[in-house]
Amino acid sequence: MAWLALFVAGLFEAGMVVGLKLSEGFTRLWPGLLVLVSGGLSFFLLSLAMRTISAGTAYAIWTAIGASGAVLVGILVFGEPADLLRLGGIAFVLVGVLMLRFAEA
Known part of the structure; x- marks a missing residue:
């Protein structure tokens, strides 16, 4: 159950970052609330x-x-570049996560 909680926590962290982007420096209410709720x-x-x-x-x-x-x-949402280096970086991060997961088992 801890691993599921950790995975969902990571998704909420991503939601927090998206809220930060959309809040435009906390000048917009709903995205700012998304940051606070997701972060919490x-x-x-x-x-x-x-x-x-x-x-x-x-x-x-x-x-x-x-x-x-x-x-x-x-x-996917903000139209940021999806070049090979970026996608490769994500792949390396995810491989590192898997290594940590299996090292913990």
Whole structure:
């Protein structure tokens, strides 16, 4: 269950980043609220996951999921470039996450 909480926490972290982009420096209410709610849920779920997953592993995986998700949303929603280096970077991050996951098992 901790791994599921960690995965969902990473998704909420990506949601927080998207909200930051849409809030335009917290000048827009709803995206600003998305940042606060997503961030709060993300940290809460991360704290639950860290009950059984080591802090370093949990934090690294949480960050990787959030960063990769933010890059993918940037590409798919905001029209950011999807060049080979960017996609390769995401692949490397995800391979690193898998390595950490199996090292923890």
